[in-house]
Amino acid sequence: MRARLRAGLKTALKNRDRVATTALRSALAAIDNAEAVPVDQLSTATGTEHVAGAALGVGAAEAERRELTEADVRAIVEAEVLERTTAADEYEKLGRAEAAERLRVEADVLRQYLESAS
Numbered sequence: 001m002r003a004r005l006r007a008g009l010k011t012a013l014k015n016r017d018r019v020a021t022t023a024l025r026s027a028l029a030a031i032d033n034a035e036a037v038p039v040d041q042l043s044t045a046t047g048t049e050h051v052a053g054a055a056l057g058v059g060a061a062e063a064e065r066r067e068l069t070e071a072d073v074r075a076i077v078e079a080e081v082l083e084r085t086t087a088a089d090e091y092e093k094l095g096r097a098e099a100a101e102r103l104r105v106e107a108d109v110l111r112q113y114l115e116s117a118s
Helices: 002-014 018-035 070-093 097-116
Strands: none
Touching (some): 002 097, 018 070, 070 097
């Protein structure tokens, strides 16, 4: 699904589809964030006694990323859809129909990727 989201983002950018671009960037960022290892789980190599915790060598400070399953990615995209529909309902209650409609369209964009993955 991630590859299809990235390909969709590329297409949205070419077509200058701002709503789809926003939705896809947000979903991909959420996936990237879920792959990040929490700061408290990072380990640092001790380089020298002069600089405690210094990392040595090219890429030594890079942290391993979590491996997400296809189900994990799907759950993240589903959460993004739910977040948008909930926010759209709140905007609607506040009389901000335009903002609500934009969020609903973003949710629809993401929903298409969920449906095609089924």
